[in-house]
Amino acid sequence: MRGVAPPARIAPDVVIDVEGLSKSFGGHKVVDGLSMRVERGQIYGFLGPNGSGKTTTIRMLCGLLTPDAGHGTCLGMDIRTEARRIRAHVGYMTQRFSLYEDLTVEENLHFVARLYGVPQPERVAQETLEKLGLGGRGGQLAGSLSGGWKQRLALCACILPGPDLLLLDEPTAGVDPKARREFWTQIHDLAASGLTVLVSTHYMDEAERCHEIAYIAYGKLLTRGTVQEVISRSGLVTWTVTAQGMESRVAGLALARLTRELELCEGVNMVAPFGTALHVCGHDEAALEAAIAPYRHAPGLLWKRAASSLEDVFIDLMNRSRDNMQ
Structure with missing residues (x-):
């Protein structure tokens, strides 16, 4: 984190533009030749299984890790040679709550504001609290907040210094559906004001709230585009089958037996319970x-013919990907 506020700058129309990023740890290639492009004001969803390289990619984009290969820019700055400058204009929200639980909500934000050299830190902190609906909780200890309110406080801390790019690494893991929906309403409000958001998530309903998405599995980018483009490009054909007129236990046994049989059939790539x-x-x-x-x-x-869902597509992609960490 910087000690003084950076000079004002205008974010470029293309906020992230990288090609061929690769990174290895312990002989395993965690990210392999990844390229992506994100425009200003977009909410860009970054999806994939655990260990797929999402967090490593995010850290390369914001200057916390140097790629082994590849090049590109973030906010118009070179990710290799201008990492320190990039970090001054990026808000990064990690998977785990990283503020001080024994400080109040206000004290945490006052600390962040002073750390970033924000002018009039108390006023800016209060305005940020009000903006995200935390105005009435300023005196509450951060450690006593629920998961949803902790998440909202962490988001406050990320946007308080006025970043041009917000990187969210699975920000709603373990948060209830109502809090997740409220969080996404706030993200869309921020994007509408010109803030660019790159968010990694496991939730399909969250992916569908993004302007564009990219799917990465075991270090490789497999597909990207709008949700409809990704589904259409998959070429996946889907049928649904439901057990009718049976007790729940009997229906469950019938579908389990049918699953085992269909998985052995040529032409069936995937059978998934919904x-x-x-x-x-x-x-x-x-x-x-x-x-x-x-x-x-x-x-x-x-039996009914159905439109393939985003989850159908992603499960299929995961099934066809090779785990290079085994």
Whole structure:
């Protein structure tokens, strides 16, 4: 963190523009030839399984790690040679709450404001609290806040110095759905004011709130674009099957048996349970329909052709990815 406020600057239209980023640890390539481009004011979702390289990529973008290979810019500055300058204009919210739990909400923000050399720190801290709905909790100890309020306080601390780019590393893990929805309303408000947001998440509903998304698995970027572009580009065909007229236990057993059988069929790339139904997916439409044909008129099973969901696409991508850390 800097000790004095940086000079005012105008963020470029392209905030992140990197090519071929790679990083290895202990002989394992954690990020492998990753390229991405994020425009100003976008909310860019960064998705992938645990250990896929998302956090490592975020740290390279904000100057906390130097890539082994590749090049690019963040906020118009070179990620290799201007890392210190980049960090002065980036707000980074980590997965774990990193403020002082034995200080009050106000004391934490006063500390952050002074650390960043923000003029009139008390006034700016209070304005930031009011902006994110924490005005009435200024005297409360940070450690006594619920998960959702801690998350909101952490976001306050990130935006208080006025960054041009906000990096959020799985910010809503362990937070209830209501708090997550409120958090995303705040993120959209910030993006509408011109702040660029790169957010990593495991939640599909959060991915669908992003302007664009990218999916990374075991260091490799597999797909990117809007949600609809990613789904369309996957070429995935999906059928749903639901057990009808059975007790819950019997229906569960029937679907479990059907899952085992379908997974052995040629043309079926994935069978995934979704509540009381199965999603049966494949990339070859004719082969998939031939595989499910013997089960289409089985008693107690209702089949429907369905649009592939983002979760269908991501599970399929994960199933087809090779874990290079094994």
